[in-house]
Amino acid sequence: MNKFHNFSGRKIDPPSISGNMDVRDLVEYFGATGFNARRLYEALQITKQMINEGACVCLTLAGALAPIGLGRAISALIERGFIDWIVSTGANVYHDLHFAYDLPVRQGYFDVDDNILYSKQIVRIYDVFIKEIGTLQKQDEIVKAAIETDRQSLLDNSSTADLCNILGMSAKKNSAYPERSFSVCAYENDVPIYLPAVADSSIGLNMLPLLLENKPVSPNVILDVAESAAILWKNKISGGIELGGGVPKNFFQQTGPALFQILKLKEGGQDYLVQFTDARPDTGGLSGATLQEGKSWGKIKSAHDGNVIVYGDSSVYFPILVAFIMSECKPRQRKRIYKKKNAWVKEMKLAYLQSKKHKRSRAH
Numbered sequence: 001m002n003k004f005h006n007f008s009g010r011k012i013d014p015p016s017i018s019g020n021m022d023v024r025d026l027v028e029y030f031g032a033t034g035f036n037a038r039r040l041y042e043a044l045q046i047t048k049q050m051i052n053e054g055a056c057v058c059l060t061l062a063g064a065l066a067p068i069g070l071g072r073a074i075s076a077l078i079e080r081g082f083i084d085w086i087v088s089t090g091a092n093v094y095h096d097l098h099f100a101y102d103l104p105v106r107q108g109y110f111d112v113d114d115n116i117l118y119s120k121q122i123v124r125i126y127d128v129f130i131k132e133i134g135t136l137q138k139q140d141e142i143v144k145a146a147i148e149t150d151r152q153s154l155l156d157n158s159s160t161a162d163l164c165n166i167l168g169m170s171a172k173k174n175s176a177y178p179e180r181s182f183s184v185c186a187y188e189n190d191v192p193i194y195l196p197a198v199a200d201s202s203i204g205l206n207m208l209p210l211l212l213e214n215k216p217v218s219p220n221v222i223l224d225v226a227e228s229a230a231i232l233w234k235n236k237i238s239g240g241i242e243l244g245g246g247v248p249k250n251f252f253q254q255t256g257p258a259l260f261q262i263l264k265l266k267e268g269g270q271d272y273l274v275q276f277t278d279a280r281p282d283t284g285g286l287s288g289a290t291l292q293e294g295k296s297w298g299k300i301k302s303a304h305d306g307n308v309i310v311y312g313d314s315s316v317y318f319p320i321l322v323a324f325i326m327s328e329c330k331p332r333q334r335k336r337i338y339k340k341k342n343a344w345v346k347e348m349k350l351a352y353l354q355s356k357k358h359k360r361s362r363a364h
Contacts, residue, residue, distance in 0.1 A: 023323040039310045040317060043274040044324050046306060047241060050272035051082050051329045056235035056337075060252050061088040062244030062287070064125045066096040066182075067105060068315060073322045075185035081332035082325060083241075085231060086186060086193040087248040090201020093164060093183055093193060094139065095130075100171040100181035101142060103135040136202070143206045146170035151210070151217055159223040161192035163203070165338060168193075190336035194224050196251040223345075224251075229258040230344035231337060233265060233351075239272030239306075241321070243314040245279050245287025253299040260298045263352050269299045273307040276314035 015032040018025075031041030050057060059074065077083040098105050108122075108129030117124055121132035130136060147154070150166045168187025171178055178184040186193050198204045198219060207217050232238050232255040242249050256269025279288030295303035310317055 023320065023327055027320070027324050036311050039308055040320070042308045043276070043310050043317075044321055046239075046272055046274050046308060047321060047325060048328050050237070050239040050306075051325065051332065053237055054332070055237040055239045055272060056084045056231060056335060057082060058231075058238075058240040058252050059083045059086050060240060060242045060244075060248035061086065061092045062242075062246035062248045063089075063314065064091065064095070064128070065243060065315065065318070066092040066094075067098075067125050067128050067130070069099070069105075070315065070318060071096045071099060071180065071182040073319055074182035075179075076322055076326060078182065078185045078189050078191050079331075080326065080329070081189075081334045082329065083191060084335045085191055085228075085337050087228070087252045088193055088195060089246065089248060090195045090198050090203040093167065093195065094143070094202040096181050096183050097142070097167065097171055097175075098130070098135055098139060100175035100178050100184055101139065102176050103138055104131050105129070105135065140202065140206050142170075142174075143167065143203060144209060146174075147207065147217055148210060148215065151215060154217045154219065157223060158219055159192075159227050159341075160195040160198050160219045160221065161224070161227060161338065161341065163198070163217075163219050164193035164195065167203075189334050190338035191334075192227070192338045192341060194228060194251065195219075196221055196224055197247040200247075225254075225258060226345050226348070227341045228252070229255050229263070230341065230348045232256065232270070233259055233348050234340075234344045237272075238270050240270055240274075242273070242275035242277070243318055245275070245277050245285070245289075249275070250286045253294055253297075256294075256299040257297055263348075263355075265348070265351055265355065267298065268301050269294070269297075271301050271306055273300055275309045276312065276317045277309060278312060 015029050017029060021029065027041055027044055030037035106129045108124060108127050110127040114124060123130045123132055123136065146167055154162060164183060165187055168183040171181055171184045172187055183193065195201065195203065198221070210217055228251065240252050242252070253270070259266040273291050275291060277287060279285060281288045281290050291300060291307040291309055292303040294300045300307055
């Protein structure tokens with residue numbers, strides 16, 4: 001920490017700006033200034049470093065990012081091997097599928113009368129309009145049919161990653177524009193998508209009719225915990241890009257405590273972590289909790305290095321990150337974690353049981 005308490009930082013010399021700057025120039029401009037512009041510069045440098053070091057990278061998605069059309073930006077990172085697994089709200093996966101099936105989503109307005117919108121069967125996400133029947137109810141039919149078709153594969157202790165894999169596979173086969181969906185791209189590249197709060201989404205709601213029709217599908221969210229912990233356990237270098245906070249942020253970060261506090265197999269947590277959030281830390285909520293605070297829980301390796309929070313709207317920052325990383329980093333070989341996750345859990349289980357047996361024998 002001593003390096004932060006000396007008058008030895010870079011001299012601030014007002015940088016020049018021009019009309020022909022590319023994304024690299026813009027990021028360098030940010031780095032020569034301060035506040036969240038400089039934090040964004042630091043976040044992009046950390047992201048570049050963890051990609052170039054071969055880290056296993058997780059992307060967490062909270063907030064309505066898919067409905068505003070950021071799915072292809074996510075796909076761009078997946079296709080280049082920069083994202084190895086995803087933790088998302090169910091809503092982002094659900095709304096992402098609208099674009100694959102060409103269901104109507106429109107730019108709308110935020111200053112409107114929602115009673116009138118309701119009478120016209122238009123639902124609103126701030127300034128985005130979605131049709132109740134033409135989009136949501138049509139998507140519900142598609143999701144329910146996809147799950148029902150492959151229901152048998154979800155009965156034998158499946159995770160929410162298996163559920164998302166089915167939705168991506170179905171969209172790949174049946175949608176008009178599969179290239180518009182990051183869920184399809186994740187399926188094609190064996191990138192598992194976890195929905196730890198699946199019940200709190202339209203995907204969860206669409207499993208309700210199956211339950212009432214005596215065709216229940218119940219993904220095992222504790223298996224999600226095991227699979228995500230195994231991902232950290234099997235990779236020497238790990239990191240994450242967090243868009244927003246909420247359940248996806250904590251689910252991803254709790255892999256460290258799962259391995260050390262609970263299973264006592266591995267200490268340290270994540271090597272790299274960048275977050276984009278508008279949440280405050282002083283309210284005590286997880287969304288705004290500083291990444292440094294996570295060190296006290298064993299969620300990250302260091303409270304001082306390899307992590308930064310950029311405060312603001314991730315819908316603005318994320319496209320800049322994607323454009324910068326695409327221009328700075330060479331594509332990586334895909335890790336294809338989805339095909340490996342079950343074997344990794346079995347290996348982790350064996351290591352845990354052997355460790356537990358060893359501790360018992362030493363106690364006697």
